[in-house]
Amino acid sequence: MSIExxxxxxxxxxxxxxxxxxxxxxxxxxxxxxxxxxxxxxxxLRMIAGLELPSEGDIFVRGRRVNDLSVQQRxxxxxxxxxxxxxxxxxxxxxxxxxxxxxxxxxDIQARVSELLELFGLEELEKRYPHQLSGGQRQRVAIAxxxxxxxxxxxxxxPFGAVDAKIRQExxxxxxxxxxxxxxxxxxxxxxxxxxxxxxxxxxxxxRGNLEQIGTPREVYEQPSNxxxxxxxxxxxxxxxxxxxxxxxLNELEFPSHGLPDGQRLRIGFRPYAxxxxxxxxxxxxxxxxxxxxxxxxxxxxxLELPSxxxxxxxxxxxxxxxxxxxxxxxxxxxxxxxxVLAREGEKLPPEVAVTHDVPVALGExx
Amino acid sequence: MAxxxxxxxxxxxxxxxxxxxxxxxxxxxxxxxxxxxxALAFSVVFLLLPLVNVFAQALSKGLNAYANSLTEPDxxxxxxxxxxxxxxxxxxxxxxxxxxxxSIAKFEFRGKSLLTTLIDLPFSVSPVxxxxxxxxxxxxxxxxxKWLEGHNLKVIFAVPGMVLATxxxxxxxxxxxxxxxxxxxxxxxxxxxxxxxxxxxQTFWHVTLPxxxxxxxxxxxxxxxxxxxxxxxxxxxxxxxxxxTDTMPLRVEQLYNQYQGAAxxxxxxxxxxxxxxxxxxxxxxxxxxxxAYELAQRVGQ
Numbered sequence: 305m306s307i308e309x310x311x312x313x314x315x316x317x318x319x320x321x322x323x324x325x326x327x328x329x330x331x332x333x334x335x336x337x338x339x340x341x342x343x344x345x346x347x348x349l350r351m352i353a354g355l356e357l358p359s360e361g362d363i364f365v366r367g368r369r370v371n372d373l374s375v376q377q378r379x380x381x382x383x384x385x386x387x388x389x390x391x392x393x394x395x396x397x398x399x400x401x402x403x404x405x406x407x408x409x410x411x412d413i414q415a416r417v418s419e420l421l422e423l424f425g426l427e428e429l430e431k432r433y434p435h436q437l438s439g440g441q442r443q444r445v446a447i448a449x450x451x452x453x454x455x456x457x458x459x460x461x462x463p464f465g466a467v468d469a470k471i472r473q474e475x476x477x478x479x480x481x482x483x484x485x486x487x488x489x490x491x492x493x494x495x496x497x498x499x500x501x502x503x504x505x506x507x508x509x510x511x512r513g514n515l516e517q518i519g520t521p522r523e524v525y526e527q528p529s530n531x532x533x534x535x536x537x538x539x540x541x542x543x544x545x546x547x548x549x550x551x552x553x554l555n556e557l558e559f560p561s562h563g564l565p566d567g568q569r570l571r572i573g574f575r576p577y578a579x580x581x582x583x584x585x586x587x588x589x590x591x592x593x594x595x596x597x598x599x600x601x602x603x604x605x606x607x608l609e610l611p612s613x614x615x616x617x618x619x620x621x622x623x624x625x626x627x628x629x630x631x632x633x634x635x636x637x638x639x640x641x642x643x644x645v646l647a648r649e650g651e652k653l654p655p656e657v658a659v660t661h662d663v664p665v666a667l668g669e670x671x
Numbered sequence: 672m673a674x675x676x677x678x679x680x681x682x683x684x685x686x687x688x689x690x691x692x693x694x695x696x697x698x699x700x701x702x703x704x705x706x707x708x709x710a711l712a713f714s715v716v717f718l719l720l721p722l723v724n725v726f727a728q729a730l731s732k733g734l735n736a737y738a739n740s741l742t743e744p745d746x747x748x749x750x751x752x753x754x755x756x757x758x759x760x761x762x763x764x765x766x767x768x769x770x771x772x773x774s775i776a777k778f779e780f781r782g783k784s785l786l787t788t789l790i791d792l793p794f795s796v797s798p799v800x801x802x803x804x805x806x807x808x809x810x811x812x813x814x815x816x817k818w819l820e821g822h823n824l825k826v827i828f829a830v831p832g833m834v835l836a837t838x839x840x841x842x843x844x845x846x847x848x849x850x851x852x853x854x855x856x857x858x859x860x861x862x863x864x865x866x867x868x869x870x871x872x873q874t875f876w877h878v879t880l881p882x883x884x885x886x887x888x889x890x891x892x893x894x895x896x897x898x899x900x901x902x903x904x905x906x907x908x909x910x911x912x913x914x915x916t917d918t919m920p921l922r923v924e925q926l927y928n929q930y931q932g933a934a935x936x937x938x939x940x941x942x943x944x945x946x947x948x949x950x951x952x953x954x955x956x957x958x959x960x961x962x963a964y965e966l967a968q969r970v971g972q
Contacts, residue, residue, distance in 0.1 A: 355862055375865040382866040388859035392881035401877070402867030435963075453868060 306331040306489040307352060307457060312361030314347050321347045323513045324361070329491060334483045336500035337493045339510035340536070345493045348510070349459050352491065353382045365456065381450030381488075383460040387442045389434040395445050396421070396430040402453040420448040423485075439467040440475060451486070460492035464499060476503050497537050501525070509533050526660065530647040531571060539605075540573045541616050542646065555612035556590060562645060562657050574643040576605060576619035581638045583628045588639040592616070597625070597632055606630070608638060639663065725943045728936035740926075740934035741941070745914045749922035749938065755830070756905075756918060757898040760837040764894050768845025769887070773879075775846075776853035777861075787850075793842045801839050802907025805832055828910030833918065836904035841894045848890030852883045889956050896949040900942055 307329040314322040322344040329335050337345035350356040352363060354375040363370050370378055390398050399420055403413045421427045424444045434442060443463065450458060463479065464472045480503055483490055494500050500507045501521040509516045509524060509532075517529040528534035531542060545552035545559055552559045552570040564570055582588055592608035595615070604625050608616045618638065630636065644660045647653045697703075730737055740746060774780070775787055793801065807813050809826035819826060826832045860882065864874040880887075902920040909916040917925065919938055926935035 353866060355866070375862075376868045376870065379868075380866060382863065384859050384863060386859065388863040390860055390863070390878055390882075392878075392884075401864065401869070405864075405867065405869040405873050405877075449863075449867070 306333070306366060307491070308364040309348070309352075310362045310364070312348070312351065312358045312363060314344070314351060314356060315359045320513050322351070322358075325510075325513075325515045326361075327508055327515060327518050329489060332487045332489055334480070334503065334505045335489075335491045336504035336507045337491060337510060338497060338500040338507050338536075339495065339516075341495055342512070343495075343510040344513040345508075345510045346461055349461055349491060349493050352457070353380050353459050354378045355382070379453070379456050381447075381453070381455035381458045383443075383446045383450050383458070383463060385462040385465055387434075387446035389442060389445055389449070391434050394431050394433050395426060395437070398434070398445055399449045399452050402449065406453060416452060420452055424448045440471045443467060443475065447482075451488070456489065458488050458490045460490070462494060463492050464494070464496070472499075479503060501537070509536065511536070528573075528644070528646070529658075530651070531573070534573045534644065534646055539576055539617060539619075541576065541579075542571065542573045545570045545572060555614055556610060557614070557640075559643065559663070560661070571646045571648060572643045573646045574640050576617045578642040579608070579616060579618035579638055579640055581606070581608070581618055581620065581628065581630070581636050583630060583634065583636055585635065585637045588637040590638050592636055592638055594630055594632055594634050594636055597630075608636070722943055725936055725939050728932060729940040731936075732933045736933060737937050737940075740931075740937040743934070745917065746922055746926070746934065746938055748914045749917040749919050750941070752830070752833075752916070753899050753918040756833050756837050757895055759834045760841060760898045761891060761895050763838055764841050765845050765887070765891060767842070768849055768890060768894075771846040772849030772853050772883075775850050776856075777858060790843050790846050793840055798836075798840055798901065798903030799907055802836050802904040805835055805839070805904075805908050809835075827908055828912065828916060830916065832908040833905050833916065836908045837898050837901055840901050840904050841897045844894035844897060845887070845890035848886045848893070849883055852886035853879075856882050885956050885960055889953065892949050892952050896945060899945055 309328070310326050312322060312325045313320065325344075325348060337348055339345045347356060351358050352365075354370070354373060354377075358371065365378065365380075390401065393401065396417055399417045400413050403416060408416070417430075421430055424447070426441070426444060426448065429437065429441060429445075434445070437445065447458075447460070447463075464475055467475060476499060479492075492503070504521065506518060506520055507524050508518045511532050517524055517533045519527070524533060524537050528537060528540075534540045535542060543554050543557065545554045545557075547561045547564045547568045547570060548566050550561055550566070552561045552564070552572075559570070559572060562570065580588060581594075585591065590610065592610045594606055595609045596607040598605040598607075602621060603619055604622050605617060605619050606625075608618055610616065616638075628636075640663055642660055642662055645653060645657050647658055698706075741750070771786065771790060775783060806827055808815060809819060809832060810816050811820065811827075813827075815826075824831075826835070856879075860878050861874050864878045869877070899918075900920060901918075902924075905918055906921060909918070909921060911917055911921050911925065913925065919942055923935050923939045923942070926932075926938065
């Protein structure tokens with residue numbers, strides 16, 4: 305186990321930035337800290353680095369408690385959001401800085417920096433100053449500089465935030481490749497769920513200082529622990545149902561009550577891909593008007609308006625769309641194949657309820 | 672703030688003026704030329720002419736007389752004393768200025784705005800009043816006068832008092848130049864240095880200092896110019912004992928009152944040269960900063 309946080313909290317004055325967070329990071333893992341801004345993820349990263357001190361709790365790196373170790377003693381590489389390159393030093397000196405202050409021999413510094421320049425494809429740029437580099441080049445210099453003193457852990461704060469969308473994709477793939485090659489435990493902070501899903505081995509999701517869920521990209525997508533995660537990761541239709549006469553319903557939609565008594569409320573969510581649409585009005589149970597089609601490439605997203613005015617998002621391939629001869633304004637029938645019972649934030653549900661359910665045949669079939 | 676990088680509007684304005692476009696908002700030529708003439712005439716009459724006159728008067732009796740009046744023992748003593756006072760006051764104010772700018776730009780603490788205001792105090796107090804304050808503190812009738820006399824220490828009417836007065840008057844220059852530069856630089860580069868294992872001192876020496884280098888030099892130059900040229904505060908505390916507590920500005924006044932015009936202007940010409948040197952360095956530094964800023968902007972886009 306490379307890094308472990310135990311009941312870590314951080315308060316700034318009266319504001320709790322991080323509340324009672326515990327998780328561990330495996331050796332060689334690529335972990336994403338994901339959440340909306342103000343969620344506390346950057347504070348967690350800075351506490352691991354030693355740039356902030358936890359108000360409560362302990363942080364362990366390779367089994368050693370590091371709370372009382374200074375930033376310098378922690379042997380971590382930190383890449384700042386805006387890279388924080390030394391603007392008065394050229395690329396070579398930026399990368400060499402960490403070695404110079406650690407009193408490496410001149411020849412060793414030369415060898416290590418050359419090695420990194422080659423690894424990062426920066427050989428031509430060693431004499432350039434930060435203001436003469438592009439955003440992507442700056443990021444590579446910043447990571448090379450952080451890796452130069454061979455840190456045990458690499459921490460990146462919003463590594464793709466400062467570059468434009470076009471090269472962001474390129475950089476993501478590059479980071480994954482780099483991580484494969486170096487195999488150094490890496491933690492990065494992002495507010496972009498797609499980025500976290502694509503790049504990381506596991507994702508830790510934060511909201512308002514609380515750890516909401518930790519898991520592989522697949523786990524957090526398919527088994528969101530609560531409503532916040534369900535809404536934050538990917539697109540989710542979330543409905544609040546009233547239980548009456550043994551079924552949970554909202555307008556015309558009906559779901560099993562999962563043992564809840566009448567008068568209770570049940571919150572469920574379903575992914576757009578779980579909605580099946582047919583232009584044959586007798587094919588499925590519910591009717592709706594196809595209000596709008598969003599073109600996303602191979603997939604299309606459509607917005608369905610139910611007779612009661614309720615809006616539902618669905619997703620299908622463009623072949624399916626063409627096969628069904630769908631178009632905006634057309635009346636269709638649909639069913640929901642799968643849904644998940646969602647816990648509200650902070651709420652605990654019985655484990656057999658808070659899972660993914662297939663819609664019973666009796667409720668899903670056409671009339 | 673002259674030392675701060677130009678703002679976007681400055682750059683846009685500069686580009687616009689280069690383009691020389693006749694816009695709808697531009698004034699008619701008559702007004703433009705009238706204003707220009709007034710501004711130019713003012714500068715020539717009140718700035719350029721006196722400056723030229725200083726050198727003309729100083730050299731009116733020939734180069735020999737010029738050299739003689741500078742090497743005359745009392746004037747020579749004034750020149751040396753001026754250099755001594757500046758040599759003590761400027762380094763002390765650099766030390767203080769860096770410390771103050773650092774704490775204001777990098778730390779959050781109570782009373783921060785009070786400190787910022789205090790730094791500016793010498794700008795708003797008349798130098799004569801500043802001098803008087805020191806006389807009231809350290810003079811014979813002052814609060815510490817008895818104690819100082821008992822320990823045979825002389826502050827007022829001696830060099831220590833003049834150094835104190837000079838420090839007071841030149842107090843803001845370095846800090847005022849550094850604060851905006853340090854604020855603009857932010858904390859991240861220093862934090863990056865720390866994560867790379869640098870000690871506090873290594874961080875200051877290799878990261879902080881180089882990034883505020885031009886602002887610091889500019890502050891030192893201004894501080895020095897004022898330290899050498901200060902009249903009012905030093906006049907009050909010096910007691911103007913000829914050959915002992917006369918600095919160059921005081922010496923100029925004395926010579927002039929003794930109807931030694933050429934000698935007075937000779938000493939004055941040294942101060943004028945210092946002013947020209949300061950202006951030259953200032954212009955050069957501003958140009959350098961604007962260039963670096965524009966370069967960074969262009970690459971950043």
